[in-house]
Structures are given as C-alpha cells and as structure tokens.
Amino acid sequence: MALIELKDISKTYNTTAVPVNALKDINITFEKQEFTAIVGPSGSGKTTMLNILGGLDKPTNGTVIIDNNDITKMKPGNLVDFRLNKIGFVFQAYNLIPVLTALENVEFIMLLQKVSKKERREQAENLLQDVGLGDRMDNRPSQLSGGQQQRVAVARALASKPAFVLADEPTANLDSKSAESLLDMMEEMNKKHNMTFIFSTHDARVIKRARRVVTLEDGMVKEDKINK
Amino acid sequence: MLTQLAWKNIWRNKKRSLVIILAIMLGLWGGLFSGAIMMGMAESMVDSAIDRYLGHVEIHSKKFKDDVQITNYIKDVKAVENAINAQDSIAGYSKRTILEGMAASAASSFGVKIVGIDRVAEKSVSRLYQKIVDGDYFDTQKRNQVIIGKKLADRLNLKLRSKIILTFQDVHGEIIYLACRITGIFKTESSVFDETNVFLRQVDLMRSLHQTETLIHEIAIRVKSAKYVPVVEQNLASALPGLAVETWEKMAPELAFVSSSMEAFTYLFVAIILFALLFGITNNMLMSVVERIRELGILTAVGMKKSRVFFMILLETIFLSMTGGILGMTVGGFFIGFFNSAGIDLSAFATGLESFGSASMLYPFLPASMYIGLTIMILFAANIAALLPAWKATHLTPAEAIRTY
Numbered sequence A: 001m002a003l004i005e006l007k008d009i010s011k012t013y014n015t016t017a018v019p020v021n022a023l024k025d026i027n028i029t030f031e032k033q034e035f036t037a038i039v040g041p042s043g044s045g046k047t048t049m050l051n052i053l054g055g056l057d058k059p060t061n062g063t064v065i066i067d068n069n070d071i072t073k074m075k076p077g078n079l080v081d082f083r084l085n086k087i088g089f090v091f092q093a094y095n096l097i098p099v100l101t102a103l104e105n106v107e108f109i110m111l112l113q114k115v116s117k118k119e120r121r122e123q124a125e126n127l128l129q130d131v132g133l134g135d136r137m138d139n140r141p142s143q144l145s146g147g148q149q150q151r152v153a154v155a156r157a158l159a160s161k162p163a164f165v166l167a168d169e170p171t172a173n174l175d176s177k178s179a180e181s182l183l184d185m186m187e188e189m190n191k192k193h194n195m196t197f198i199f200s201t202h203d204a205r206v207i208k209r210a211r212r213v214v215t216l217e218d219g220m221v222k223e224d225k226i227n228k
Numbered sequence B: 001m002l003t004q005l006a007w008k009n010i011w012r013n014k015k016r017s018l019v020i021i022l023a024i025m026l027g028l029w030g031g032l033f034s035g036a037i038m039m040g041m042a043e044s045m046v047d048s049a050i051d052r053y054l055g056h057v058e059i060h061s062k063k064f065k066d067d068v069q070i071t072n073y074i075k076d077v078k079a080v081e082n083a084i085n086a087q088d089s090i091a092g093y094s095k096r097t098i099l100e101g102m103a104a105s106a107a108s109s110f111g112v113k114i115v116g117i118d119r120v121a122e123k124s125v126s127r128l129y130q131k132i133v134d135g136d137y138f139d140t141q142k143r144n145q146v147i148i149g150k151k152l153a154d155r156l157n158l159k160l161r162s163k164i165i166l167t168f169q170d171v172h173g174e175i176i177y178l179a180c181r182i183t184g185i186f187k188t189e190s191s192v193f194d195e196t197n198v199f200l201r202q203v204d205l206m207r208s209l210h211q212t213e214t215l216i217h218e219i220a221i222r223v224k225s226a227k228y229v230p231v232v233e234q235n236l237a238s239a240l241p242g243l244a245v246e247t248w249e250k251m252a253p254e255l256a257f258v259s260s261s262m263e264a265f266t267y268l269f270v271a272i273i274l275f276a277l278l279f280g281i282t283n284n285m286l287m288s289v290v291e292r293i294r295e296l297g298i299l300t301a302v303g304m305k306k307s308r309v310f311f312m313i314l315l316e317t318i319f320l321s322m323t324g325g326i327l328g329m330t331v332g333g334f335f336i337g338f339f340n341s342a343g344i345d346l347s348a349f350a351t352g353l354e355s356f357g358s359a360s361m362l363y364p365f366l367p368a369s370m371y372i373g374l375t376i377m378i379l380f381a382a383n384i385a386a387l388l389p390a391w392k393a394t395h396l397t398p399a400e401a402i403r404t405y
C-alpha cells in the first residue's frame, strides 16, 4: 500500500485570461522512506503538484489518497488538522515566525497539536540538536543565516511527527554550500527518523542527492527514475 | 504561547502601534477628563442646591405639595420631631414657615417666597449664613429684620438697611402688610434663588400673622452623609404616613436628572471617541494582517486552524486597544485625581455658571464603576475593530498566500 497515491490528477487555473493546464492527468505513487526530488523547469508544475499533495490546493480532477484518506473529499476544517498531524512543510523562504526564537518556532507546531509544555520543549531541543542548531536555539530568525533558517524549518516540519515532509524548493534561496549541507541534514533525518522527504528543485547538485527523481515537463511526468 | 505571540506581534511595527496606542490614550484621557468635569459640575449643582436651601430630606403636609397655602401647615410638628430624633444619622433639621407673597420697594414689586426660620436651627441645615455678602445673618435682636438676595435687591433698587414691604395672606385670607428692614444681603450660586427668596425670623412672621402657635409648612433635614438619605427617607416615610416625606431628588427632579444623565453623557462621549478610534484600530490591524499574509498563509498551511488565527488577531487587537486604554485611564485618572483635590477655578466664567446654579470652584470626579464600564467598552470596541482584519486573515488561501513566482 503506497503512502501517497495521485490518481488522474489534473489542475487547470482559470483565474487568468487563458486557462492554464498546470497538471495533466498525473498518476504517481510515493512510498514510505522515500527521498525524492520533483524536478523540472520553472512553470512545469512542481509547486502545483506539491500543493495538491499537501492539501493546500484542490485538483480540478482526480483524487489524492494519503494513508488511505482521500484528502480531496475532506472538509476544510479536517484538512487543516490532517496537514497538522500528517504532513511536514518546508517552503522556499520566510518559513518562520520572526518574533519567535528558533526553539519557539519548533515548539509552536506542537502547541497546535496540544502537546504538553514539557514534552514540547524537550522534543524541540532534541530536533534542533539533530539539525545542528543546538547552540542557536534562542536566536530569532533574523539572527540566523538562510541555511540555518531552513534547518529550523525542517526541524519544525519533523516536530509534528508527520507521515512525510514536503519541501518546495527548500534550497532555492541558499548558496551551494548551504544547499549541500541542508541536503546532508535532510538525508540524515531521512535515515535516522525513517522520514519520507519529497522536495522540488531545479538545482542539478540537489537532484544528484535524491534517490528517486521525478521529472515534470509541461504538467506531465516526463521521467521517473531511481538514482544509483 | 499564543498570548505571548500576539503581544510580540503588536510590537513588530513599533512606530505604528505606538501611534495608535497614543491616539487611544489621548482620546480616552480627553474624554474622561471632560466627563469628570461634567460630573463635577453636576455634583456641584446638587451640592450647592442642598447647601443653599434644599437639605437632604424635606417634609410637608400632603396638601401643601398641591397648594402652597398658609393653612396647609403640618398639624402635628411634635410627632415629626420625635420621628426625626429617633434617627441617628441626622445632622440637623429646620422648621420653616413658607408664605407666598410680594416684596415691594418704592420703585417696584416682585413675587417672592417668604421663609420664616429659626436662626440657629436653619444653620444646621442650610449654608445661607455663609452666603451673606453685605450686612449680617440676624445677628442683632431688632424686630422685623429681613434678609434678601442680591438679585432681588438690585431688581427692587434696594440696599442694606433699606425698608421693604412684604405682602401676604393670613389664615383668614386677609392681606397683611409687613414693613421690614434689610439687615443682610446674600448671594448664592443660583441667581434665580437669590431673586425669589426672602428670609425672616419666624417670631416676626407669627406676630404679624397674630398667631400664637407657630405655623410650620416645611421641615428640612440634613443627614450626616449623603449615603444615609434613602434610609432616613424610608424610616421617616413609614413613621409619618400622613405627610409627604421626600428626598432632594424628588424635590428637585431636574437636578437629579442632571446628575444622573451626566454619567450617561460621559459614557456617550467616550463611546463616540471610541467609535472614531475604531476606524484607526481597524486600519492598523488590517495593515498588520496584509503585511503578514505570507506568514499567516504558512501558519494556516502547517496546520493552524482558522479559529486560532482569528483568536490571535483578536488578541492582538485587544492588547493594542487595552494598552492605549489602560494608559489613557491611568493618565486620565491621575489628572482627575489631581484636579479633584486642587480644584479648577472657574471664577472667570462664574457669571455664566450662576445661571446653572454651579459653584465657581470645580472638582472633577469620575466614579470608580466608570473605569470598569470603560474597560468593557474598550474590549467591546476592540472586538469590533478586530472583525475585518481577522476575517481577512482567516479567509486567505494558503497556496495563494505562500506562492512566490
């Protein structure tokens, strides 16, 4: 049983003068513990696909099954809870709440899950240690580098103990050295916590690091291969 | 944590938040101070009316209430005095003779209320003796002395030691002319009172009426503190069922109305100010939400429920408003407190105030309950101000809010 299954997914944006077919009849599955890159040129539909995968947007057609739940049929209120408990999110930039420290940012997601204060604190500290920010816990996002901020974002994504983590171009705003080390860290988390990572990118060096690479072009899956 | 977050969020744009907090503070300060002045004025009007003549509780015969006639006197004065003496919060009482009549000089005449008093007893109720601006307060023993108001003296072209003719009816309806000498002129806060009241010794009045027994039409009572008024009125009313026992509020309903409506006016005043501030607060919060659309989108995306986002924005609005509100109430409170003990000298405008019957020294005050009422009003305003921004914050599509092209 696949962790995630996209069935006949298509997405058409009608907000523009000419409707845009961002995704065309996508059928794909993702398994537990995958470390997968969604790649493709700008405008190929990566973000659209991740948004639909993460329940942030509804497809025009088709169904999304996660852990046996059809999220396309969920009520908005239930969907928020589903995202909170099942999916970790890392976005391209500005992931964090600027007025909270790194530690508080990681704790916040567990607060939403109503985890007790003590457990919250402990878990957040452990995760920040894991992502290599044990000494920066009390810094605010503005006092951290772009790479460090993304590490906090990954720690937050993991804090909710999700079924998988979605990261839309997590390295797009980073220099290549920070990008490399963020990928190192994500790979480590993938192994250490058996966590599924699905991330989009158009950076060749990042693509190399993925175990599976799904290439999109023009809203369709052009290639789906396993990296050696 | 949500509370802390909300508090931190309002300080993200310090300048903008401070401006709105300052606006709320100044608005409330001004509103409260104006309210306190109105309340102080109302209290001063009430106090001067009580001090001048009214007293706290007055007793008349029921007939006298309908028809101010010499024959409608209180039949059993002794019983009234016994009932009064049974109360322990009485500061003093005065038995007055009231006659409707005319005061005439060589120049002209004017309709007046002729009040016969006992010099000492009256002192324990009214402060008329402190209002003498010329002459004295029945300090000599000469017969037929009269004390009149400055306004009446001017009107009738009379001075101290002038002769004045008082005309009134006796119990048989016969007209009595009484020639008196003016030995005192008073000036109170109320020019109407000064124009229409003249005071005589009760003995002189009874002699002219050929009465052996003193006719009492009115018994005015001063209690030790205003808070005893309702109790005293109740006790006396049940002890003296045949008589009309009334508090100053019933005697002078217009005064009672002014005093009670000032509080309502102050609320209205502050409500209008808050209403104006509401737009500022809403605008401020809207800007703050629009600036954070991306962040709010991310929070919704990672699993923050609409209700929590709504609550956060509401908390921010409440914090912002209450910070300004508490500052405004504190500064306003100090200001009011200071002028309450120092007083504000309004003698420059005193002529205008006289027609209102208010003293020239003003002591602004605001009842403590008002601060509670205001806090509730500010909270209410904050809730309304938060509606639009919070609606905006909860009706965003995360995919749209987060999208970076």
Ligand SMILES: Nc1ncnc2c1ncn2[C@@H]1O[C@H](COP(=O)(O)OP(=O)(O)O)[C@@H](O)[C@H]1O
Pocket (backbone or CB within 6 Å): A013, A014, A015, A016, A020, A021, A022, A040, A041, A042, A043, A044, A045, A046, A047, A048, A049
């Ligand atoms: N909200 C939208 N309204 C209209 N068109 C959109 C919207 N979002 C994306 N698109 C279009 O859909 C296509 C896919 O976009 P996107 O998923 O962002 O691609 P990628 O992330 O690979 O760059 C593009 O042509 C883009 O212009």
Ligand SMILES: [Mg+2]
Pocket (backbone or CB within 6 Å): A046, A047, A048, A169
């Ligand atoms: Mg994209």
